[in-house]
Amino acid sequence: MLRVTADTNIFISGLNFAGIPRRILNLAESGAIRMIVSDDILDEVRWVLRRKKFAWPEAKIDSALTQILWFCEHVKPNESVQVIAEDPTDDRILECAVASRSDYLVTGDNHLLKLGRFRNTKIVKPADFLEIQTQEERAP
Numbered sequence: 001m002l003r004v005t006a007d008t009n010i011f012i013s014g015l016n017f018a019g020i021p022r023r024i025l026n027l028a029e030s031g032a033i034r035m036i037v038s039d040d041i042l043d044e045v046r047w048v049l050r051r052k053k054f055a056w057p058e059a060k061i062d063s064a065l066t067q068i069l070w071f072c073e074h075v076k077p078n079e080s081v082q083v084i085a086e087d088p089t090d091d092r093i094l095e096c097a098v099a100s101r102s103d104y105l106v107t108g109d110n111h112l113l114k115l116g117r118f119r120n121t122k123i124v125k126p127a128d129f130l131e132i133q134t135q136e137e138r139a140p
Contacts, residue, residue, distance in 0.1 A: 002033045002136060005097040007090075007107035008044040010126060015045075015064055016054060020126040024106060029071040033133060036100035037072045040092035075099045083118065084111045097121040104129055 006024065013021035028035035042065055049056040049064070056064075077095035084090040090111050097105045102121045106129045107113060115123050124132065 002104060002133060003036060003100060003102045004028070004033050004129070005036045005093060005100060005102040005105045005121070006041075007093050007105065007109055007112065008041055008048065009108045010106055011041070011045045011068065012048050012054075013108075015049070020130060023130060024126060027133060031071075032137070035072045036075055036096060036102055037068060038075055038077055038092065038096040038099070040077075041096055042068070044089070044092075073100065083115070087111050094118050094121075104132070 004024075006028075010021045010024055013019065014025035015022075024033075025035075027033045045068070046061055046065065048054065049061045050058075075096060077092075077099035079095060079098060081091050081094050081098065082088070083094055087109075090109060093105065093107070093109075093112065096102075098119060098121070105112065105118070105121050105123045106126055107123060108126060112123050113125065117123060
């Protein structure tokens with residue numbers, strides 16, 4: 001089973017809109033992939049959902065995070081990395097991928113995508129990940 005770290009933007013898009021990010025979250029919820037989260041990712045999801053753009057009520061945010069924790073594996077990274085100088089908060093996503101030994105990091109963030117890979121984790125766009133996951137599912 002593929003181990004996947006999803007960037008915050010996947011959670012935000014998947015929680016708010018239909019489309020590829022929601023399909024990725026549904027794969028995790030169904031058990032087709034093993035999605036990994038850390039406290040830093042959950043904290044950023046909470047922060048973004050509170051912002052004026054989304055303005056989710058606190059009870060709805062709590063419910064969404066509880067659901068995420070139900071279908072995701074929670075890790076506590078024990079290694080700090082400093083890779084993305086343009087946006088150091090992206091380093092927290094890499095730390096989760098490293099701690100969880102994720103096969104893939106799925107993101108729409110160009111700072112992360114330009115790396116292509118970090119250690120043993122491939123960094124891919126959401127649509128590319130769905131294609132990869134479909135091929136994995138079909139493999140004997």
